[in-house]
Amino acid sequence: MQLLLQQIMAGLANGAIYAGMALAVVMIFLAIDHLNFAQGEMATFSTFVAWQLLAWGFPYWIAFVLVVMLSFVGGIAIERILFKPLHKASILSQLVAFIALFSILNSGDGYIWDYTIKTFPTPFGTRPLFGSVLIDTHEAGMIGVTLVVLLLIYGFFRGTRLGLAMRAAAQNPESARLVGIRVGWMTALGWGLAAAIGAVGGMLIAPVVFLEPNMMFGVLLYGFAGAVLGGLTSPGGAVIGGFAVGIIENLAGTFVPYIGRDLKLTIALIVIVAVLMVRPAGIFGRMTVSRV
Amino acid sequence: MTTPQQETVPFGAAAASGARRPTWPQTRHWVLAAALAVAIAAPFFFHGFVIFQLTEVMIYGLAILGLNLLTGFNGQFSVGHGAFYGLGAYVTAIMMQRWGIAYYWTLPAAGGVCFVVGVLVGLPALRLQGLYLALVTFAAAVALPQLLKFHGFEGWTGGVQGIVVDQPDVPGFLPISADQWLYFFTLGVMLLMFAGASNLIRSRTGRAIMAIRDHPIAAAAMGINAPVYKTLTFGVSALYTGVAGALGALAVQFVAPDSFTLFLSISFLVGLIIGGMGSLPGCLFGGLFVLYVPNIAESVSRGLAGAVYGVIMLLVIFAMPSGAAGFVRHAAGYLSRWRNPPPEPAGQNLAAPQNAYIGQQQAAGFAVRQPPGIVEEQALRITAQEALTTAKQERSRKPK
Numbered sequence: 001m002q003l004l005l006q007q008i009m010a011g012l013a014n015g016a017i018y019a020g021m022a023l024a025v026v027m028i029f030l031a032i033d034h035l036n037f038a039q040g041e042m043a044t045f046s047t048f049v050a051w052q053l054l055a056w057g058f059p060y061w062i063a064f065v066l067v068v069m070l071s072f073v074g075g076i077a078i079e080r081i082l083f084k085p086l087h088k089a090s091i092l093s094q095l096v097a098f099i100a101l102f103s104i105l106n107s108g109d110g111y112i113w114d115y116t117i118k119t120f121p122t123p124f125g126t127r128p129l130f131g132s133v134l135i136d137t138h139e140a141g142m143i144g145v146t147l148v149v150l151l152l153i154y155g156f157f158r159g160t161r162l163g164l165a166m167r168a169a170a171q172n173p174e175s176a177r178l179v180g181i182r183v184g185w186m187t188a189l190g191w192g193l194a195a196a197i198g199a200v201g202g203m204l205i206a207p208v209v210f211l212e213p214n215m216m217f218g219v220l221l222y223g224f225a226g227a228v229l230g231g232l233t234s235p236g237g238a239v240i241g242g243f244a245v246g247i248i249e250n251l252a253g254t255f256v257p258y259i260g261r262d263l264k265l266t267i268a269l270i271v272i273v274a275v276l277m278v279r280p281a282g283i284f285g286r287m288t289v290s291r292v
Numbered sequence: 293m294t295t296p297q298q299e300t301v302p303f304g305a306a307a308a309s310g311a312r313r314p315t316w317p318q319t320r321h322w323v324l325a326a327a328l329a330v331a332i333a334a335p336f337f338f339h340g341f342v343i344f345q346l347t348e349v350m351i352y353g354l355a356i357l358g359l360n361l362l363t364g365f366n367g368q369f370s371v372g373h374g375a376f377y378g379l380g381a382y383v384t385a386i387m388m389q390r391w392g393i394a395y396y397w398t399l400p401a402a403g404g405v406c407f408v409v410g411v412l413v414g415l416p417a418l419r420l421q422g423l424y425l426a427l428v429t430f431a432a433a434v435a436l437p438q439l440l441k442f443h444g445f446e447g448w449t450g451g452v453q454g455i456v457v458d459q460p461d462v463p464g465f466l467p468i469s470a471d472q473w474l475y476f477f478t479l480g481v482m483l484l485m486f487a488g489a490s491n492l493i494r495s496r497t498g499r500a501i502m503a504i505r506d507h508p509i510a511a512a513a514m515g516i517n518a519p520v521y522k523t524l525t526f527g528v529s530a531l532y533t534g535v536a537g538a539l540g541a542l543a544v545q546f547v548a549p550d551s552f553t554l555f556l557s558i559s560f561l562v563g564l565i566i567g568g569m570g571s572l573p574g575c576l577f578g579g580l581f582v583l584y585v586p587n588i589a590e591s592v593s594r595g596l597a598g599a600v601y602g603v604i605m606l607l608v609i610f611a612m613p614s615g616a617a618g619f620v621r622h623a624a625g626y627l628s629r630w631r632n633p634p635p636e637p638a639g640q641n642l643a644a645p646q647n648a649y650i651g652q653q654q655a656a657g658f659a660v661r662q663p664p665g666i667v668e669e670q671a672l673r674i675t676a677q678e679a680l681t682t683a684k685q686e687r688s689r690k691p692k
Binding site: 035082085086089090092093095096097099100101102103104106107108110111221224225228232263265266269270272273276277280281282 | 363416419420421423424427428430431434435438439442554558561562564565566569595596597598599600601602603605606609610613614615
């Protein structure tokens, strides 16, 4: 029982990372109706910028806010420069552009900041939380920040005119344009938001996995899996999906005899595929119904 | 509709209006023959490493063809074809090195194993679409290296160490080097499989496969058994990529789990899109791109090789949004209109919807087969439209 609890808590801690990533994935999916394969590399780049600012002596929270703002602007710039001209190209051509962006950012990180592993500070400390061995303060802080970001986003999309306009632009661009929404800028805004959320995620993850150009790759895969499991149209679902992936992975590694330790990622993916067989649009996803 | 005689007017008019120019099918035969001659002569003009690279281009082209059958012709996404490639490579390596079977027998076996696994992976595809389907194939791509490293299978797979594969012997009567022999062997297999794919997509089955891509509901309304066709396409696609993997094992003479990661799958996808969706020659262009461009990027700047590769990818996509095949098609169409302005067609009522259809398909990034298939496709489509209209009327008549 103790072991089970411990594994679930460890899974939650990993899951918080995946949930943050899944949230960013879903955000951009809601804003532009595509998955962004370069999301993780954008977050890594932001984290490197944060590391540089800290190295220059900025206090943590000032660097944090600066990086989030810079990432927001950067995300908008990427959309305006790279993806607006490709707006009419097929989805697959845009996919190549995502892969190209991935490749450029990854290689650029390595060129500017080299490939050595760097430590990244945490504002929460790493003491055990309430003297418990299950979870430390940084992990708790990570879970807390993920939930706060989720609430903010939920409020933004549900409660503000801008959020409503963004949802409309993603779901039905033609009609949205007809009612006077500037669809192109809504998409750019979505990119900015996703880049900013990715930056928050990157800065929270970096103390755990250490900073290096490929830091985000594995995390992004789990994040995608979590987002798909929860349903790509549901931010709340993505967070739950991310936590679920973390827990399933940990439990499979501990409790599935013989093959569990080596194949825990495979098992996690098989579980996800099995869930999707029952709920093809993810657990909390909305089935899209189209007129014929 | 007009009488048969009037229907032939556009073609007759074109023939009568001045000097006959060779039509595209004739030109295509010449282009094919010339390409084949170059392909056969090439290994006698280059040395070992270049021959190896050209062999690899053909192998990647074949793997991309497998992906194209699935994505380009059937409209199903896969980010996991590297797994089938790896599986084919391992089947060959295990059969040759563990069981001592001759290399040429391993190709059908690799294809068969991949077909079966492909059908199994394709089963969830019946319920899932788009990104959700991509996750299933993604699971295959992530799982394969882990399974290959798994200690329970080490007796077969050699674990992390992988397996060294012997180079195929040159048949005694041929005075050529081992590299050249492998090149010709690969060329032969590739031609056979391209011919097979070409026949497949021109057949009734091929039209059914494409109808499912273009309009799944209409296809189903016409009585196409979508689940069967979709799973079989998945299997055949995996078979092609698996055979490519088997050839790859022979060419590289080494298989290891880390050669078959997600990056390989993504390379295939890049090659497919840059070569051109739904185009057979485009696959070979994709193979060229995937093999040579990373090398070129590396020679430009070692530290920024990835960035240079990315920039080249972007430039290519900006210049040719529908891939090399689409680019060539547009260029050829432009050229032929410029040299040979079309006469006012008498059968315009027939031509207009065809062109609209072609435009629509090209806009979606797919290659479009020119006549004679188009007439049948169009007939099919009209039936589908009628079936749909009937279905809609039926539904609207139902009380709410």
